[in-house]
Amino acid sequence: MDTKRRTFLKAAGVAALAGISAPAVSKLAEASASAVPAVAENSGGTAGKMRYGMVIDMRKLYDRPDIQEKMAAACRYVHNIPTFDDPKSEIKWIWSAPYEQAFPEQSSTHNADVIEESQFILLCNHCDNPPCVRVCPTQATFKMEHNGIVAMDYHRCIGCRFCMMACPYGARSFNWFEPRPHIAQEINPEFPTRMRGVVEKCNFCAERLARGEKPACQVAAAEVGAIYFGDLNDPESEVRKVLAENPTIQRKPNLGTKPSVFYIV
Amino acid sequence: MIEKALRGSSRYWTWLGILAIFIGIGTFCYVRQFLIGQGLTGMGRDLGWGLYISQFTFLVGVAAGGLMLVLPYYVHDFKAFGRITVLGEFLAIPALVMCLLFIIVDIGQPLRAMNMILHPTPNSMLFWDMCVLLTYLFLNLICSWVILTAERKEVAPPKWIYIFVYISIPMAVSIHTVTAMLYCGLPGHEFWLSAITAPRFLASAFAAGPIIIVLACLLMKRIANFDAGKEAINKILTIIIYAALINAFFVCMEFFVAYYSTIPGHMHSLDYLFFGIEEHGVMYNNLVPFMWTSVFLCFGGLIVLAWLKLSKKVMTDAADWIIAAGCLAVFLSLFIDKGLGFVLGGLAITPFDTVVEYYPTVNEIGITIGIWAVGIFMVTVLYKLAVDVEHEVEE
Numbered sequence: 043m044d045t046k047r048r049t050f051l052k053a054a055g056v057a058a059l060a061g062i063s064a065p066a067v068s069k070l071a072e073a074s075a076s077a078v079p080a081v082a083e084n085s086g087g088t089a090g091k092m093r094y095g096m097v098i099d100m101r102k103l104y105d106r107p108d109i110q111e112k113m114a115a116a117c118r119y120v121h122n123i124p125t126f127d128d129p130k131s132e133i134k135w136i137w138s139a140p141y142e143q144a145f146p147e148q149s150s151t152h153n154a155d156v157i158e159e160s161q162f163i164l165l166c167n168h169c170d171n172p173p174c175v176r177v178c179p180t181q182a183t184f185k186m187e188h189n190g191i192v193a194m195d196y197h198r199c200i201g202c203r204f205c206m207m208a209c210p211y212g213a214r215s216f217n218w219f220e221p222r223p224h225i226a227q228e229i230n231p232e233f234p235t236r237m238r239g240v241v242e243k244c245n246f247c248a249e250r251l252a253r254g255e256k257p258a259c260q261v262a263a264a265e266v267g268a269i270y271f272g273d274l275n276d277p278e279s280e281v282r283k284v285l286a287e288n289p290t291i292q293r294k295p296n297l298g299t300k301p302s303v304f305y306i307v
Numbered sequence: 308m309i310e311k312a313l314r315g316s317s318r319y320w321t322w323l324g325i326l327a328i329f330i331g332i333g334t335f336c337y338v339r340q341f342l343i344g345q346g347l348t349g350m351g352r353d354l355g356w357g358l359y360i361s362q363f364t365f366l367v368g369v370a371a372g373g374l375m376l377v378l379p380y381y382v383h384d385f386k387a388f389g390r391i392t393v394l395g396e397f398l399a400i401p402a403l404v405m406c407l408l409f410i411i412v413d414i415g416q417p418l419r420a421m422n423m424i425l426h427p428t429p430n431s432m433l434f435w436d437m438c439v440l441l442t443y444l445f446l447n448l449i450c451s452w453v454i455l456t457a458e459r460k461e462v463a464p465p466k467w468i469y470i471f472v473y474i475s476i477p478m479a480v481s482i483h484t485v486t487a488m489l490y491c492g493l494p495g496h497e498f499w500l501s502a503i504t505a506p507r508f509l510a511s512a513f514a515a516g517p518i519i520i521v522l523a524c525l526l527m528k529r530i531a532n533f534d535a536g537k538e539a540i541n542k543i544l545t546i547i548i549y550a551a552l553i554n555a556f557f558v559c560m561e562f563f564v565a566y567y568s569t570i571p572g573h574m575h576s577l578d579y580l581f582f583g584i585e586e587h588g589v590m591y592n593n594l595v596p597f598m599w600t601s602v603f604l605c606f607g608g609l610i611v612l613a614w615l616k617l618s619k620k621v622m623t624d625a626a627d628w629i630i631a632a633g634c635l636a637v638f639l640s641l642f643i644d645k646g647l648g649f650v651l652g653g654l655a656i657t658p659f660d661t662v663v664e665y666y667p668t669v670n671e672i673g674i675t676i677g678i679w680a681v682g683i684f685m686v687t688v689l690y691k692l693a694v695d696v697e698h699e700v701e702e
Binding site: 132200207238240298 | 355428493661
């Protein structure tokens with residue numbers, strides 16, 4: 043009797059292990075089957091596909107902290123971003139920071155006064171080669187195939203914060219506390235609020251683009267026309283024309299992330 | 308066999324009782340964190356990881372360290388390790404359980420942890436780390452149990468178990484290698500982007516793991532009438548000394564590369580750890596005393612251990628206390644070097660090239676102590692089992 047029970051328990055243990063790992067194995071098999079054409083497409087570059095990008099004309103924002111704040115406020119409202127006083131718990135999608143924080147790898151010796159004295163607009167770079175997507179263990183953050191936006195699935199994120207560590211631009215925020223009671227402004231019913239324990243960041247207003255609207259920060263900066271937004275893969279687009287006419291810089295280009303946000307300084 | 312853990316002296320039960328209190332405190336702190344949020348920790352927006360991940364990293368090393376007993380015994384047939392090899396495996400099991408607990412308490416949505424399996428992502432090193440850690444845990448469970456059962460029945464272990472024993476050897480290397488690789492996909496943190504990270508992790512692991520076994524053997528000699536044998540202890544000390552020296556050499560190489568190249572990104576973390584960084588008139592140096600303590604403990608401990616061996620005093624009974632002191636010094640040094648310095652040093656320099664200092668909160672420390680208590684509890688029970696089986700066989 044006793045040996046039978048042992049045999050049964052052993053068999054049950056093996057079956058349970060197999061059961062737990064089965065979904066992973068089958069998913070992996072699916073993934074590797076579908077991975078073959080994906081690799082082939084990527085090796086040909088992103089040509090033919092859309093890739094959203096942004097050019098920030100800092101010349102129009104140097105003396106305008108009011109516009110910069112307006113941009114952040116628009117984003118806060120559109121995306122129901124909570125406000126925390128403690129910088130430790132802050133959620134930031136788009137924010138302003140001094141030059142040496144925005145471009146720590148560029149020389150900050152003998153910069154023009156205007157650069158020293160101004161704040162720069164920072165947001166997610168929606169990299170073409172995003173390190174956050176590479177390290178995410180659940181594909182909760184991913185690059186949208188059809189437009190290159192790096193997006194988040196708040197319902198899948200397990201809150202390991204690996205993506206925050208991977209992002210060289212500090213663009214990601216974690217909900218250290220329940221965010222909903224800290225939403226200081228009116229709630230925008232068109233965008234979901236988040237829950238505690240997940241990571242969030244700028245999504246290039248993917249939900250607005252889908253409705254044919256412009257990104258909220260671009261609209262907020264419209265009075266000075268500081269933001270250009272469009273398809274980087276389309277040579278006829280406005281962003282490409284602005285890029286062709288103006289010398290621009292990117293944040294930490296040496297890391298090979300291929301940022302989609304450009305700065306005219 | 309498990310019934311052996313349920314019979315013990317009052318000292319055994321008192322010790323488990325004390326540990327249970329700490330586990331209780333840890334559980335209470337975790338329930339608070341679970342209900343209120345990770346905001347109760349010292350971590351923050353520009354400091355995404357903290358004590359939990361650093362402890363995790365250190366303990367993966369402890370788990371891998373058991374290899375230094377398994378390898379000589381099974382591959383090189385070094386008979387003196389026969390009595391204590393199971394201690395290596397019984398150390399790996401609690402260390403791995405602690406690793407998994409540290410991951411669970413670290414993640415913001417622990418109830419979604421199974422998403423790692425539902426949505427397996429081969430390009431994430433965390434996925435591979437989960438795979439190798441679970442595999443290594445399974446291998447250690449099965450190997451230690453089957454071999455100890457055979458020993459108890461005084462028969463040779465079944466042949467098939469050696470397949471698992473031999474698989475566990477590269478697996479031990481891989482758990483720490485993959486853990487080092489976790490830090491290599493993070494382009495913002497140059498301190499971690501070093502090809503020497505994995506070798507350095509392994510070197511410190513092969514010192515730290517065996518040290519725990521030496522300390523446990525010395526302790527059990529006094530309180531449990533279990534003698535590992537002078538030859539075994541002597542040989543482990545050789546391994547510890549070499550592994551700790553190699554680790555120190557690797558750390559020196561990190562220093563050389565940073566300060567000879569004078570590339571700021573390479574120097575910043577070392578500056579912060581060993582000298583402090585001044586920024587806008589504020590001095591950030593809260594880890595400096597720890598790091599120098601680590602340096603002195605490492606060389607102090609190594610000098611003591613080397614002196615014991617060179618003077619041949621290591622084989623005398625009187626040497627036990629000195630061995631323990633030397634080992635403890637090296638262990639603390641490695642704990643500070645990897646359990647604090649490596650992770651927090653890389654973290655403190657933000658992607659904006661500013662410095663953010665990390666101070667763990669009381670709640671966070673409570674959880675950490677609770678998990679350590681779980682590990683020590685498990686080690687106590689498992690080692691008691693192993694020693695009782697030895698005693699039974701001797702009778």
